Amino acid sequence: DADVTQTPRNRITKTGKRIMLECSQTKGHDRMYWYRQDPGLGLRLIYYSFDVKDINKGEISDGYSVSRQAQAKFSLSLESAIPNQTALYFCATSDPAGGFRDTQYFGPGTRLTVL
Amino acid sequence: AQSVTQLDSHVSVSEGTPVLLRCNYSSSYSPSLFWYVQHPNKGLQLLLKYTSAATLVKGINGFEAEFKKSETSFHLTKPSAHMSDAAEYFCVVSGGSARQLTFGSGTQLTVLP
Numbered sequence: 001d002a003d004v005t006q007t008p009r010n011r012i013t014k015t016g017k018r019i020m021l022e023c024s025q026t027k028g029h030d031r032m033y034w035y036r037q038d039p040g041l042g043l044r045l046i047y048y049s050f051d052v053k054d055i056n057k058g059e060i061s062d063g064y065s066v067s068r069q070a071q072a073k074f075s076l077s078l079e080s081a082i083p084n085q086t087a088l089y090f091c092a093t094s095d096p097a098g099g100f101r102d103t104q105y106f107g108p109g110t111r112l113t114v115l
Numbered sequence: 116a117q118s119v120t121q122l123d124s125h126v127s128v129s130e131g132t133p134v135l136l137r138c139n140y141s142s143s144y145s146p147s148l149f150w151y152v153q154h155p156n157k158g159l160q161l162l163l164k165y166t167s168a169a170t171l172v173k174g175i176n177g178f179e180a181e182f183k184k185s186e187t188s189f190h191l192t193k194p195s196a197h198m199s200d201a202a203e204y205f206c207v208v209s210g211g212s213a214r215q216l217t218f219g220s221g222t223q224l225t226v227l228p
Binding site: 005040048090103108 | 119124149151155158159160161164205215216218219220221
């Protein structure tokens with residue numbers, strides 16, 4: 001089984017709808033991240049969480065919110081989806097035991113299309 | 116502040132010839148550097164990482180990268196390309212108290228038969 005899973009893998013929705021993307025991990029890592037990938041822009045950080053009580057905004061948090069339900073679960077919500085949120089979304093985890101040079105492990109991604 | 120510049124958005128090589136993907140970085144900290152690969156419709160896989168040990172880093176599938184502080188570069192190389200190497204490659208820098216990764220814009224590698 002994969003260490004980092006994301007659901008759904010693909011989603012098509014309409015403008016104004018509320019959408020939740022879910023991420024679960026079995027790696028036992030405290031740190032979790034949400035990124036979006038757009039062609040030609042690489043990955044950009046939306047939110048990150050160092051533990052269940054610690055949530056931080058990333059580079060592009062506007063229009064998004066997150067919930068850290070447990071160490072293993074980190075959800076990303078779009079309260080009112082808009083077309084420019086069409087992108088590939090990745091969840092990642094990391095282990096603080098590696099210090100600030102910790103490696104991040106990525107899920108398979110969720111392809112979201114907002115019509 | 117930190118940033119990454121991947122100097123080529125597309126690289127095309129013939130199978131069996133060397134691969135060179137170029138990456139320059141900027142960081143206010145002593146950085147960690149990574150290369151990730153993304154195959155079509157797949158997630159990101161770690162190829163290799165530099166964390167202030169040896170400057171020449173060996174990764175999976177025959178890839179390696181050399182950290183050159185004086186040139187602020189971390190170029191990815193492979194002596195002989197294989198068809199399965201066709202993918203998008205991301206150079207990434209990590210540093211600072213927030214442990215944030217900053218991604219380059221990616222290099223699409225095409226391997227011709």
